[in-house]
Amino acid sequence: xxxxxxxxIASQVKAGTLKATSVVAxxxxxxxxxxxxxxxxxxxxxxxxxxxxxxxxxxxxxGRDPGPxxxxxxxxxxxxxxxxxxxxxxxKINRELPPAAKDSPLITRLNAAGAVLVGTLNMDEYAYxxxxxxxxxxxxxxxxxxxxxxxxxxxxxxxxxxxxLVPLTLGSDTNGSIRVPASLCGIFGLKxxxxxxxxxxxxxxxxxxxxxxxxCRSTADLAASYDAMQGHDPADPVCxxxxxxxxxxxxxxxxxxxxxxxxxxxxxxxxxxxxADIVLSVCDLMGVTRTVEIPEAGRARAAAFVITASEGSQxxxxxxxxxxxxxxxxxxxxxxxxxxxPAAWYLQAQRFRRWYHAEVMKLFESVDAILAPATPRPxxxxxxxxxxxxxxxxxxxxxxxxxxxxxxxxxxPVVVVPVGTFEGLPVxxxxxxxxxxxxxxxxxxxxxxxxxxxxxxxxxxxx
Amino acid sequence: xxxxxxxxxxxxxxxRRATALMGIELTAAQVPGVxxxxxxxxxxxxxxxxxxxxxxxxxTGPVWxx
Numbered sequence: 001x002x003x004x005x006x007x008x009i010a011s012q013v014k015a016g017t018l019k020a021t022s023v024v025a026x027x028x029x030x031x032x033x034x035x036x037x038x039x040x041x042x043x044x045x046x047x048x049x050x051x052x053x054x055x056x057x058x059x060x061x062x063g064r065d066p067g068p069x070x071x072x073x074x075x076x077x078x079x080x081x082x083x084x085x086x087x088x089x090x091x092k093i094n095r096e097l098p099p100a101a102k103d104s105p106l107i108t109r110l111n112a113a114g115a116v117l118v119g120t121l122n123m124d125e126y127a128y129x130x131x132x133x134x135x136x137x138x139x140x141x142x143x144x145x146x147x148x149x150x151x152x153x154x155x156x157x158x159x160x161x162x163x164x165l166v167p168l169t170l171g172s173d174t175n176g177s178i179r180v181p182a183s184l185c186g187i188f189g190l191k192x193x194x195x196x197x198x199x200x201x202x203x204x205x206x207x208x209x210x211x212x213x214x215x216c217r218s219t220a221d222l223a224a225s226y227d228a229m230q231g232h233d234p235a236d237p238v239c240x241x242x243x244x245x246x247x248x249x250x251x252x253x254x255x256x257x258x259x260x261x262x263x264x265x266x267x268x269x270x271x272x273x274x275x276a277d278i279v280l281s282v283c284d285l286m287g288v289t290r291t292v293e294i295p296e297a298g299r300a301r302a303a304a305f306v307i308t309a310s311e312g313s314q315x316x317x318x319x320x321x322x323x324x325x326x327x328x329x330x331x332x333x334x335x336x337x338x339x340x341x342p343a344a345w346y347l348q349a350q351r352f353r354r355w356y357h358a359e360v361m362k363l364f365e366s367v368d369a370i371l372a373p374a375t376p377r378p379x380x381x382x383x384x385x386x387x388x389x390x391x392x393x394x395x396x397x398x399x400x401x402x403x404x405x406x407x408x409x410x411x412x413p414v415v416v417v418p419v420g421t422f423e424g425l426p427v428x429x430x431x432x433x434x435x436x437x438x439x440x441x442x443x444x445x446x447x448x449x450x451x452x453x454x455x456x457x458x459x460x461x462x463x
Numbered sequence: 464x465x466x467x468x469x470x471x472x473x474x475x476x477x478x479r480r481a482t483a484l485m486g487i488e489l490t491a492a493q494v495p496g497v498x499x500x501x502x503x504x505x506x507x508x509x510x511x512x513x514x515x516x517x518x519x520x521x522x523t524g525p526v527w528x529x
Binding site: 208296298299302303305306309317320321324325332333334336337338339340341344345347348349350351352353354355357 | 478481482484485486487489490493495496497498499500501504507508510511512514516518521522523524525
């Protein structure tokens with residue numbers, strides 16, 4: 001069962017041929033056997049999961065429909081509030097907070113769809129990283145090669161899905177924290193439009209950029225979980241009251257009349273040649289011949305960096321005053337430094353954001369989906385400080401998000417699909433669409449999957 | 464103390480005083496990393512600041528709706 005999709009599990013549970021309680025038992029056996037090596041999970045919710053699974057089985061036995069994700073085991077990045085657990089957000093400091101009084105809305109919605117919560121997952125402290133090298137809780141290891149990173153900051157979320165521990169997890173993405181680990185772990189990830197899914201009930205990072213979304217091993221699972229989670233929540237002032245239209249039925253529409261282009265320029269020069277060539281070959285297979293240049297993408301990434309630095313530091317300023325050394329060593333000095341940022345820098349970055357948004361929206365007048373690599377290269381080794389991209393030596397940790405930051409900067413929806421390997425490790429591709437067009441992202445992903453181009457391949461280490 | 468006019472001029476005296484304004488007292492161990500990180504952010508910000516936008520006409524990203 002380890003690598004079955006969420007919908008395959010749900011189908012069997014609803015048919016009564018598989019008990020949700022059996023699924024849960026097998027999931028926990030798998031986690032206990034393999035998590036010590038992976039370090040994806042931080043806490044398990046066994047009693048809760050058994051009770052939820054028993055409830056699903058009772059619904060099925062009574063002839064009722066428990067929901068589209070009946071019996072599907074899922075886990076969440078540990079910045080999501082889980083009732084009765086402390087929301088750690090990858091930190092030591094948060095251990096002192098009281099347990100969450102209630103679940104985050106997205107957990108409630110997945111439960112309502114029949115899914116069963118099994119635990120919480122490792123992440124970079126306070127989401128400020130792309131590698132999930134967490135000093136307090138240990139690094140999360142890449143299921144394809146445990147000496148390598150799983151990406152971040154939702155590394156535990158990606159590793160758990162790639163390793164077959166669970167078929168569905170939730171993560172967050174501020175500058176790339178769903179897309180980077182999805183790419184490095186060879187799975188599917190969805191970062192919806194900024195303001196699509198409610199963020200209340202999650203520990204924040206950068207209010208201007210925080211998004212939440214799912215990881216899965218198939219497009220259909222991404223669509224199903226996204227459909228279960230759609231809906232306005234007025235408790236999140238950023239969450240827009242946008243019409244919720246299920247996207248799962250749209251997967252069958254294919255890409256007829258969808259105008260697709262490849263991102264050139266910055267998105268080509270900042271990816272290792274072999275990675276850019278993988279995206280190029282995907283385009284060839286799809287018959288995509290058009291290239292677009294996203295203007296000033298490098299400056300957009302820089303502006304995202306400045307806004308992140310300012311908002312991220314201000315969030316933690318009280319603890320930086322009192323107990324800076326309790327922060328993750330990899331981010332402590334960055335947070336301290338960024339408390340000093342002049343307001344003029346932040347305002348210029350936000351002003352540039354409006355300009356950049358207007359320019360990128362012009363592209364979407366003649367294109368519906370833009371394809372770009374998700375990461376400059378595959379996963380680096382745990383502890384590696386520098387990496388080489390196209391012959392240029394650079395810091396590895398901040399630059400894993402080179403290709404994701406210019407996109408989340410303006411909140412565009414993105415699906416990442418696994419499209420190949422380089423140096424034996426997976427790489428992913430971003431499918432970027434106009435605001436609120438998650439349906440097009442998922443339709444393109446679905447076509448790529450049917451063509452056999454976007455494919456999850458179970459890691460040999462985990463089989 | 465000289466006033467930094469470029470990222471490379473940012474020094475211990477500057478970061479100590481600037482963080483003190485925020486109520487933060489840096490330890491000796493923190494100073495080198497703070498200098499390095501602030502210089503990096505300053506270099507990144509310089510790239511953004513070099514883009515010609517007019518505060519009088521170019522609105523910032525977030526728009527407040529009362």
